Amino acid sequence: MKYEDLFDLKYNKGLSTYELVRRFPEDLRQVNEVALLDIPEATLEEVLQEKLVLKRLKKLKKKFLE
Numbered sequence: 001m002k003y004e005d006l007f008d009l010k011y012n013k014g015l016s017t018y019e020l021v022r023r024f025p026e027d028l029r030q031v032n033e034v035a036l037l038d039i040p041e042a043t044l045e046e047v048l049q050e051k052l053v054l055k056r057l058k059k060l061k062k063k064f065l066e
Contacts, residue, residue: 001027006034007064037061 001024009015015023017035024031036044036057048054 001030003030003034003060003064006030007037010034011037011064033057033060037065 006020006024006027010017010020017031020031020034021028033053033056037060039047041058041061044054044057048057
């Protein structure tokens with residue numbers, strides 16, 4: 001599943017993260033990352049330990065939310 005499709009389902013069609021995980025268990029990482037797009041960047045920087053994940057989330061936020 002593409003990030004674009006998951007973003008559309010979550011934010012445009014209103015599916016919950018739980019429903020996305022139930023429908024697409026093989027794409028769990030992508031579903032989780034799309035769900036984290038609601039969280040402000042400052043909070044993500046405090047919480048996330050993995051710099052690669054943080055970088056990917058910032059890139060996704062820029063692509064989909066700006």
